[in-house]
Amino acid sequence: MTLYVLSTMAVVVTVARLLNGAPWTPVSASGWMAVLGLTIFPTILARLLVFAGLQSLGGMQTSLLSLAELLVTLLIAYLWLGERLAVWQWLGGILLASSVALGSRESHLELSWEDLLREGRWRELE
Incomplete structure (x- = not known):
């Protein structure tokens, strides 16, 4: 997707x-350093950190964290940037906070398919 x-x-x-x-003027060395910096930090490093977080936190917690990121951005814009x-x-902020609260409340209720099979509740998979 990113390639496209x-x-x-x-x-x-x-x-x-x-x-x-x-006019097509050549880019200076400082311009290329800026492009390189924008390539490494916000693009490559951010993707690697998201994948590392997804691997260690799991899908539900990572999606909740993504929602919370938007809420924190909104609060920083209001409180710090005025x-x-x-x-x-x-x-929208209230909806985001509600989504995070509801999702985090129900995340402990989630059972994996392995747990359902182990407990003999495999019919719930259907």
């Missing part, structure tokens, strides 16, 4: 640059 997104983005940016008529939030953003 990046390839499409490269085509769109190239077409936009051609239509804009901007952003004024609209009613829809407050409602």
